[in-house]
Amino acid sequence: MSKVHKVLLSGIVLCFVVLLMGQSTGPYFSIRVRPVTDGNLIVFDGTSGFFGRDGGAPAGGGTNTLQEVLTKSSDAGGLVVTNLLPEAYGSAWDGKQETPTKDAVYDEMETRVDSAGDTITGALLLDDDASLQMDATADGMADDKYNGITMTGKNAGEAITLWDCVFMQADGKFDQADATTGSGEFPAWGIACNATGDGTNLVVLTSGVVRNEGWTGLTIAGAVYLSETTGGITQTAPSTSGDCIQVVGFAISDSEILFNFNNVWSEVE
Numbered sequence: 001m002s003k004v005h006k007v008l009l010s011g012i013v014l015c016f017v018v019l020l021m022g023q024s025t026g027p028y029f030s031i032r033v034r035p036v037t038d039g040n041l042i043v044f045d046g047t048s049g050f051f052g053r054d055g056g057a058p059a060g061g062g063t064n065t066l067q068e069v070l071t072k073s074s075d076a077g078g079l080v081v082t083n084l085l086p087e088a089y090g091s092a093w094d095g096k097q098e099t100p101t102k103d104a105v106y107d108e109m110e111t112r113v114d115s116a117g118d119t120i121t122g123a124l125l126l127d128d129d130a131s132l133q134m135d136a137t138a139d140g141m142a143d144d145k146y147n148g149i150t151m152t153g154k155n156a157g158e159a160i161t162l163w164d165c166v167f168m169q170a171d172g173k174f175d176q177a178d179a180t181t182g183s184g185e186f187p188a189w190g191i192a193c194n195a196t197g198d199g200t201n202l203v204v205l206t207s208g209v210v211r212n213e214g215w216t217g218l219t220i221a222g223a224v225y226l227s228e229t230t231g232g233i234t235q236t237a238p239s240t241s242g243d244c245i246q247v248v249g250f251a252i253s254d255s256e257i258l259f260n261f262n263n264v265w266s267e268v269e
Contacts, residue, residue, distance in 0.1 A: 134209050138253045141211050146193055148208010148259070156192075156202045163212055164192045164231030165248065166204060174202050176231035181242025187265040188226045188248055211256045218251035224259075233257075243268045 126132075134147050141147065144162065157173030160166060165177040165188040177188035190204035218224075219235055226246040227234040237245055246265035249257045 143213045146210040162195045178230045179226040179238045179244040180228045186244035224249045
């Protein structure tokens with residue numbers, strides 16, 4: 001076989017392999033393909049291990065010829081790989097002798113996103129018409145639950161009760177907010193998502209939805225204000241001279257509030 005024929009043969013086989021890898025249910029990993037002097041084809045994984053060679057046993061070990069690899073691909077719906085890189089697919093595939101399909105990768109991604117406490121490193125880019133959704137269905141969440149944007153890592157400066165409105169003191173700790181004139185405890189920065197004591201971590205929701213059956217009787221679409229009762233909320237605007245008037249959200253059902261602590265406030269004259 002001439003050198004030209006060898007190159008053509010290698011190119012044809014390479015195209016076939018690339019087409020095979022592009023199937024929607026096929027494997028998703030990087031490979032390197034190169035012809036050798038006898039016209040054979042060696043298919044490598046991402047590093048040094050390979051899983052197929054057309055014509056004879058691979059020099060680095062293993063027994064699969066390219067034909068056997070292609071046969072297994074046809075039978076099993078994906079090439080059989082013996083040296084997966086864990087960092088390419090995550091720990092879920094560590095040590096497994098198979099290539100994850102597209103659906104398996106999506107399932108793993110969904111599991112990781114749904115897991116509590118996951119950390120996203122890097123930017124989260126939202127495409128056209130994409131959004132971060134909060135559940136606003138009437139009674140769509142259980143009592144004493146929330147969803148939205150929260151801040152954590154700061155401690156309470158006193159005993160805080162669940163759903164207390166809070167503000168930050170000069171010492172960097174959260175205390176109960178109060179709209180009363182002269183209190184020095186406004187404006188509110190957010191609402192407490194956990195009950196905690198002095199010196200312990202407090203989770204503060206700054207924007208989002210909260211359901212609390214203790215708020216039953218809210219006027220839907222009505223404004224919600226920081227109250228003159230320590231840590232409380234009200235749908236009646238404070239009216240005493242010097243009181244803080246701060247709209248902290250709007251009622252979306254008789255027991256749910258859409259909060260938005262934007263720190264826009266004024267004082268009663």
